[in-house]
Amino acid sequence: MIALGIIALGEAVPWWHMVIAWEPYFLALLLFDFAISAAPVYLVTWRIARRFGWRGLVVVVVFAAAIGPPPIRTAERSAIARRRVVRPLESRFGQRFGVRDNDAVVRNPG
Numbered sequence: 001m002i003a004l005g006i007i008a009l010g011e012a013v014p015w016w017h018m019v020i021a022w023e024p025y026f027l028a029l030l031l032f033d034f035a036i037s038a039a040p041v042y043l044v045t046w047r048i049a050r051r052f053g054w055r056g057l058v059v060v061v062v063f064a065a066a067i068g069p070p071p072i073r074t075a076e077r078s079a080i081a082r083r084r085v086v087r088p089l090e091s092r093f094g095q096r097f098g099v100r101d102n103d104a105v106v107r108n109p110g
Contacts, residue, residue: 003031003034004027004030004031004034020085021085026085044060045057045060048060
């Protein structure tokens with residue numbers, strides 16, 4: 001629930017824009033996806049906290065901050081999300097979802 005609130009806050013403020021369908025079905029699916037993808041992280045950090053305490057968690061946070069997220073550019077991520085999520089929704093419901101005039105279009109040269 002917190003993740004959906006953060007996404008909604010970022011959209012409202014406009015700190016960022018995500019190309020997603022703001023429909024109840026899709027938001028429930030997104031919440032389920034957050035729960036499934038975050039479960040391994042929660043289990044690993046829980047075990048580290050049980051074994052090493054707060055010092056272990058500090059080491060994990062510093063390590064995660066040092067390596068950072070995987071290198072993928074925002075425009076590529078937007079194009080991937082559009083291809084995998086939004087286009088099937090558009091074809092199913094016959095309308096365009098979450099598209100603004102300033103959305104970047106990434107073309108595949110190959």
